[in-house]
Amino acid sequence: MANTATEPNAKAPAGETLDRQLLMGRPHQRHGGLWLTAAIVLAAIFLVGYSLVTNPRFEWNIVFGWFTSERLFTGLLRTLGLTAISMAVGIVVGVLLALARLAPNAIVAGTAAFLVWLFRGVPVFVQLLFWGFIAAIYPRIAVGVPFGPEFFSVDANVLITPFMAAILGLGLNEGAYMSEIVRAGLLSVNRGQTEAATALGMRRFAILSRVVLPQAMKIIIPPTGNQTISMLKTTSLVSVLAFPELLYSAQLVYSANFKTIPLLIAASMWYLLVTSILSLGQYFIERHFNRGGITPGRGIRRPRKAKPASPGITPKEVQP
């Protein structure tokens, strides 16, 4: 203690009175390190930006020319369609698999667990190839009584087009992931909720759709948004089935004009743009499903423009 007391920054000795007026203020902040770090980062950004602008091999005029071209735009529409349909299939399959896994019937639950294991365990790229080559395993697909008469049959190559193969591959793989997300959501809802609804005489479907699922949504929505964004990009794997979505459309162009990099950049710009829009959409959906929940610092969530729970009754009339 004796030697530290001689240093200028040392603690005030026990006898010295603290300046209480000084303590009412806030301590001085040092920003030196902050400015230095910012300067380094800005310099790096400048260098990358400089090279983007000055390196002629980026061929920006070609990038923007193809970015707005009809061919890429058609590919983009196919990518969006593929994303939407695959996600829809994935969500439906996911909900069904989740409910099956939670079913009291062990055979049903076990089969569902097996399917999740299968569709999640094989790479989606490999699954897409399998669906693409399905005709090699089942050349004809028939509807009829097993081991009995056949009502009609189709050539597998006619039924399973590249588009169908893409939907099956992406949708089933997505379903496996979604089932885990939905299951986690359903399990997150307190058992007491189901019991209270049961005690009120509500039937199973009503309990699921009115009480459990709306509460599970809070858990289900954020990862589903992630999955949608992920799906948008995963659809580019479908180029292997020669289905002309965004990436394959770009590949078709550069295989003819050899402007590989500019076309890949043009396609990437579309992916980035759509991803940004999806992220924004996710924000609003999450807000909607947080109804009645507490956001720290912002109180209880009400639906924006809280509509009266019944037509003709406004909160005003209820006041005594």
Add this chain to the structure above:
Amino acid sequence: MSNVMIEAQGVTKSFGDLEVLKGIDLTVPKGSVTCIIGPSGSGKSTFLRCINQLETLDGGYILVEGQPVGVKVRKGRLHAQNNAEAARMRENIGMVFQSFNLFPHMTVLENICEAPVRVKKENRKAVQDRARILLERVGLSEKVHAYPASLSGGQQQRVAIARALAMEPRLMLFDEPTSALDPELVGEVLDVMRKLADGGMTMIVVTHEIGFAREVGDHLIFMDGGGIVEQGDPRTVLREPRHERTKQFLAKVI
């Protein structure tokens, strides 16, 4: 018409190897308040939950207004009730839980109206009018559009009572309705229950509130180790318990 709301005979129930109900015999007259007390793990909540089939019986039977719980008799044989039949029986039995279990994503009014509108297919407007009257009775008129998370425990429990009453049940089950409440909020919930009893509602109340059992109860049951140890008029049982276990329990809680 019979004056009996509940008739239970030899009710048994096990969870795995643990036998939680070892043959319960009980009769509850209509319009009466029956309070069940006893140490935790004595099976009192389980018995209550058997009445509206949140648990299934392993043995014995329970009749609610003469109708067997969980089973039906067809051509001299016993069949299990299906889900719809069980749900129909529950419509007439209100239940209030220790942890309230209000639906957090619905407002107070939506909580109360959900079951009458969805289950009994009643007119929404009529149910809402009834809900407002019920909320007034439990002293929460100004909370119609509040969400459960903004209410205190006592307020949530009073909404839960109103929600159960909106189904116009003929029997109300209370499973430790004040056990999760801060001490200063217990009174407001007990007041609502007292008013309900005064209105002639048949009630079975699992509780630790000895004062409530003494003042409001018509019948007191002391359970321990999965069986009924002693029962009778609350004032008599509480003043001069006949069994040693009842004496020990009462000495601890009073």
